[in-house]
Amino acid sequence: MRLVHPLSVVRDAQDWTYQDVVDIVAKATKRSADRRKAWKWENWGVEPDAESQAALAAALGVPLGEVHRLGWPGWLPDGGPVRTSFPWTMAGTLDALDDTLEHAMPDRRGFMKLGGQTLTLLAGQWLSQTPDALAAAFAGGPVDEQLVEDLESGLPRLRRLEAALGGHRARLLLDTELATVTDLLKQASYTEKVGRRLLRLNAELARLAGFASFDAELHAAAQRYWTTGLRVAHAADDRALGANILKSLSLQCYDHGLATAALALATAAVEGAGDVTPRTRAMLLLRQARAQAACGNRVGCDRSLSEAETQIARSTTTDDDPAWTEYFDPAEFHAQTATCYADLHRPRLAEVHFTTALDLMSPAKVRDLATYTIQSARTHTALGNADHAVHLLERAAQLAASAPSHRNTTRVLTARAELPMTKKDPKVQRLDELLATLSA
Incomplete structure (x- = not known):
């Protein structure tokens, strides 16, 4: 059972069918017990009336005051929040990793837990925080640069596997790799330079695990990985990698129709990326353009597309592009541009770019x-x-x-x-x- 709504989480925890849900409501309200009502609450976004919610709350032991305060479906006990309140310190980063590794894999929820306002606040914190110096050593054996290099060499393989197998199949492998590097960070000893490389590797694994969960439409799990990955990238003082994770969170908001939040996250990524290569900046600008198109901001979108095109023209084969930008080739540039035009209801321009993208891909x-x-x-x-x-x-x-x-x-x-x-x-x-x- 994939958990697509807080009500599906409750039904899974209580071992309730749709019929059980409406029977509970019918007993309290003396109404008909048509199972289709519960199905619509869970799958169509229909909100139960106040009496039905009160009956469900009573059965679940939720105070009526919480029902009124949080509203539907926020008051449903759906398995706990995605935590973003960890300190922006090394200790907070390790606590966030432990929390994510404990909860992300079992998380089968297909809905987003964090709203746009919370995500925008998180992006603001990432922009404003100054990284702590990495502790010189932890208890345990040493980690040298060769071991880190061996671990890093597996990233291209993991990226290819995730793309070939699909997110649902790849996420277990990625979660296991993330746990391995987390254990090294917590238990091994290493220099500050090696520690930063471990943190960068860890952040990229969290980003990949988040995208695999996103591809499998397990959105709460994706948010766990990405919000933790953002914190780890911050601890590594890697602004570009953090910006790339914000870009992923922006795409998730875009997919859920949260255009304003998508734009806030994409803008934070562009503004906070630091001194990056032209191709990296073009990639971030295109995410901003997509969010602007989703907001109906034609002028802003055209400006971002123009800036991205300028950056692409400046890029060279000798640029030290991050490895995670490898996917962003001319085909992807045209595909992203086409999506912007499609969202702005300019189908002829969109089709020109889609045709070019598919020819080049x-x-x-x-x-x-x-x-x-x-x-x-x-x-x-x-x-x-x-x-x-x-x-x-x-x-x-x-x-x-x-x-x-x-x-x-x-x-x-x-x-x-x-x-x-x-x-x-x-x-x-x-x-x-x-x-x-x-x-x-």
Whole structure:
């Protein structure tokens, strides 16, 4: 059972079915016990009336005052918060890592726990805090630079595995690697230079584990990894890596329709990244552009896209780009630009860039190919090219089957629902058969 709503967490903890939920309400309110009501509360975002909430609160032992104070569904006892209150110190960083390693893997919640205001505050703290000096040594054996280099050499493999296997399969491996480096930080002895490298490695593993959880649509777990990764990057005094994690949090807010929070996080990333390479800055500017497009800010989006293009023109092959920018190639640049234009309802410009992106993209980037093929299909639907949209969605379904991604499954189903064609159309029937297999 994937926990898509606080009510699903409660049902899982109490071993309740939808029918159990409505039976509890019906007994207290003398109303009908139609299980579809509970399903709508959990899956459609329908809010129960005050009497129904009072009946549920009584059954769960939640005071009525908390129901009124927190509102639906905030008062539901859904397994505890994602903590962001750790001090911005080495000790606070290690406590945050322990908390994340304890809770992130069992966390099956598909909804976000942190709201936009909390995330924006976290970004502000990251911008303003001064890193503590790393303690000279911890109890335990020494860690030398060769050992750190060996650990770092595994990152490209982990990135490839996450992209090939999909987030749901890769997150256990990433969590295990994160725990290993955390144990080194806590128990080993090392110089300050080695310690900073361990922290950078740890922060990047947290970012990857967060993205794997995000791809699996386990959003609370993703927030645990990312908020902790931001703290670790801060302890390492790596502003660029912290900015990249804020960029990920911005994308999550974007996906959830929290455009204002997405923009605040993306802007903090651009402003706080420090002295970075042109390609890194272009990557951050494009995230800002996407958030501006989601806010309907056409002028701001065009300005950010122009600045990003200028930065790309300045980049050279001799730049010391961070390894995590490797994915950001010309194909990704055009794909991100296309997404901005799609969000601004400029489908013709969007399709020009989607076509370029798909032509340039490496066949090895199967998950990304699926993502942008779906986006291209939606653009063709908006342009009135429904037949070609069906063709693209067939291709996307095949790609998504070979590189599993919950996010892409959701995307392709959304794109299918936008098609202005009847279910009896043979092309649509063939597509629906593919999508049924993919959903299963």
